[in-house]
Amino acid sequence: xxxxxxxxxxxxxxxxxxxxxxxxxxxxxxxxxxxxxxxxxxxxxxxxxxxxxxxxxxxxxxxxxxxxxxxxxxxxxxxxxxxxxxxxxxxxxxxxxxxxxxxxxxxxxxxxxxxxxxxxxxxxxxxxxxxxxxxxxxxxxxxxxxxxxxxxxxxxxxxxxxxxxxxxxxxxxxxxxxxxxxxxxxxxxxxxxxxxxxxxxxxxxxxxxxxxxxxxxxxxxxxxxxxxxxxxxxxxxxxxxxxxxxxxxxxxxxxxxxxxxxxxxxxxxxxxxxxxxxxxxxxxxxxxxxxxxxxxxxxxxxxxxxxxxxxxxxxxxxxxxxxxxxxxxxxxxxxxxxxxxxxxxxxxxxxxxxxxxxxxxxxxxxxxxxxxxxxxxxxxxxxxxxxxxxxxxxxxxxxxxxxxxxxxxxxxxxxxxxxxxxxxxxxxxxxxxxxxxxxxxxxxxxxxxxxxxxxxxxxxxxxxxxxxxxxxxxxxxxxxxxxxxxxxxxxxxxxxxxxxxxxxxxxxxxxxxxxxxxxxxxxxxxxxxxxxxxxxxxxxxxxxxxxxxxxxxxx
Amino acid sequence: xxxxxxxxxxxxxxxxxxxxxxxxxxxxxxxxxxxxxxxxxxxxxxxxxxxxxxxxxxxxxxxxxxxxxxxxxxxxxxxxxxxxxxxxxxxxxxxxxxxxxxxxxxxxxxxxxxxxxx
Numbered sequence: 001x002x003x004x005x006x007x008x009x010x011x012x013x014x015x016x017x018x019x020x021x022x023x024x025x026x027x028x029x030x031x032x033x034x035x036x037x038x039x040x041x042x043x044x045x046x047x048x049x050x051x052x053x054x055x056x057x058x059x060x061x062x063x064x065x066x067x068x069x070x071x072x073x074x075x076x077x078x079x080x081x082x083x084x085x086x087x088x089x090x091x092x093x094x095x096x097x098x099x100x101x102x103x104x105x106x107x108x109x110x111x112x113x114x115x116x117x118x119x120x121x122x123x124x125x126x127x128x129x130x131x132x133x134x135x136x137x138x139x140x141x142x143x144x145x146x147x148x149x150x151x152x153x154x155x156x157x158x159x160x161x162x163x164x165x166x167x168x169x170x171x172x173x174x175x176x177x178x179x180x181x182x183x184x185x186x187x188x189x190x191x192x193x194x195x196x197x198x199x200x201x202x203x204x205x206x207x208x209x210x211x212x213x214x215x216x217x218x219x220x221x222x223x224x225x226x227x228x229x230x231x232x233x234x235x236x237x238x239x240x241x242x243x244x245x246x247x248x249x250x251x252x253x254x255x256x257x258x259x260x261x262x263x264x265x266x267x268x269x270x271x272x273x274x275x276x277x278x279x280x281x282x283x284x285x286x287x288x289x290x291x292x293x294x295x296x297x298x299x300x301x302x303x304x305x306x307x308x309x310x311x312x313x314x315x316x317x318x319x320x321x322x323x324x325x326x327x328x329x330x331x332x333x334x335x336x337x338x339x340x341x342x343x344x345x346x347x348x349x350x351x352x353x354x355x356x357x358x359x360x361x362x363x364x365x366x367x368x369x370x371x372x373x374x375x376x377x378x379x380x381x382x383x384x385x386x387x388x389x390x391x392x393x394x395x396x397x398x399x400x401x402x403x404x405x406x407x408x409x410x411x412x413x414x415x416x417x418x419x420x421x422x423x424x425x426x427x428x429x430x431x432x433x434x435x436x437x438x439x440x441x442x443x444x445x446x447x448x449x450x451x452x453x454x455x456x457x458x459x460x461x462x463x464x465x466x467x468x469x470x471x472x473x474x475x476x477x478x479x480x481x482x483x484x485x486x487x488x489x490x491x492x493x494x495x496x497x498x499x500x501x502x503x504x505x506x507x508x509x510x511x512x513x514x515x516x517x518x519x520x521x522x523x524x525x526x527x528x529x530x531x532x533x534x535x536x537x538x539x540x541x542x543x544x545x546x547x548x549x550x551x552x553x554x555x
Numbered sequence: 556x557x558x559x560x561x562x563x564x565x566x567x568x569x570x571x572x573x574x575x576x577x578x579x580x581x582x583x584x585x586x587x588x589x590x591x592x593x594x595x596x597x598x599x600x601x602x603x604x605x606x607x608x609x610x611x612x613x614x615x616x617x618x619x620x621x622x623x624x625x626x627x628x629x630x631x632x633x634x635x636x637x638x639x640x641x642x643x644x645x646x647x648x649x650x651x652x653x654x655x656x657x658x659x660x661x662x663x664x665x666x667x668x669x670x671x672x673x
Contacts, residue, residue, distance in 0.1 A: 092640060097585050100631070133588075136587060137582045
């Protein structure tokens, strides 16, 4: 840990007034947000309190929103506003407890201009008492235990402490200890091999404040030692950086206690993608290094322990493959915590790409003949750092699965029942990530009704529907799901479809050509359409969907 | 519901047993400081289980389990979140213990307890 001592000394001398308190809680919130996935991953219950990290982050975010524009220097007023924001925005169990902790804290300092030591100790005590009052049977080994131990430690140390910063150090240390003890108090945590998620979240919140004082980064997640089995070498491969030519994996048993900070620091001088796993005293280290440094990690580790196994692999060879697949990889926009995330079902690669460019957060592959399961849809958004999700099924056969996903999740999900890809795209155009989820879904619902959908495909059997006779193998045209024409060629089928859709009265036609459709042929047909409808704007896009030669959007 | 037939015979889980699970789950939920007696005029609900002292009633209707809980919440908490988390926790614990789906968990906030005003 590198501590900026000059900064600490400067901050130590300054009193913690309302504005300083504001900066501290902002740092705490930022640090918690950075680590929210770590907290989420500690959840042992699949349902109660869904994602603890997300809930706590959203609660504190609401608290922060309440104070972010406040100019007061009075500590009590600032803390009261922060606590009020947390109360109003409390999400889930952990959020409610957090809001109570803050409520107690703010009560402890309500008449204070600045945070002095007796006030700080008293406020932590109030935080503890208020938190415990909220439940008939407090369960130990949870966030409650963490605030209790923190307050107790502050009370014990109160007399011998010089300034508030030192007390913060004591509090953070106590919280850390308490979190580590939670598995001993709550058997279910021990069985799952984790510490309590809410307690860990509270710890991150307080640690963020301390990191702010120390001048440490709040954006990079804390280093983690995983269970040995969880060191995912496949994942690490995806982040190969230029110049890191060799992957080195060393298994070793350290002589004596391993100093993780020092260990990481040393490795960071050598390369990137550092992962450390531990299991029963055995460690596994994974790193990417440049060619000339490929033996350095091994030499270094031999100095601090017994190396049991070494594996070195040339990444250049693997990079070729990755670069190839990267070209076809789609970049999705990151979801801001608390914003709405859109999940779409897409039948083809090109269509996925278009959706991604419109700002969807995830794509589930699926379409007419390959309907994704509820689970597929669910897992696409379960881990997102938001609880507001909109699903666009883009196919009438998938609407049901989307609705089921809505049933089984604790997140607030809206299904905008788009039955076709053009409807989905039209809905997406009116998407606003920061709006109210129901209002946004409503708007998207309206937007999708303004578009007509045409589909060109090949009949798989002979039938007569809606007065149209179709022979096996013929080209058929569907308008908004209804069979409207059959033809011998894709071109004539497309023209008949546009006729039926009264294309002359519309403005834009977009052709999404399928995987069986050559690009050149698609362009040729587009030219034929332009020739027939001179006022119509015709666009050609790669859709990549199977079975459908064309999906047309007619607006 | 609450009944299962195996090759050895039947298993019947009484509503009281379900209520006990719900009772413990509720009391461990954060923000709940007590259970309120169920209002006796509260509909013509079945005669099967009534545990007014506990404020929890469990009914089996056809193939469905319905749970009603009357709670007293700590003043100063976000009532909505507390109630939601009671519903989630109760559903989770009952479903885990029974292996049966709970159709509905209705949480009635019967009152608030004020231990601190601020």
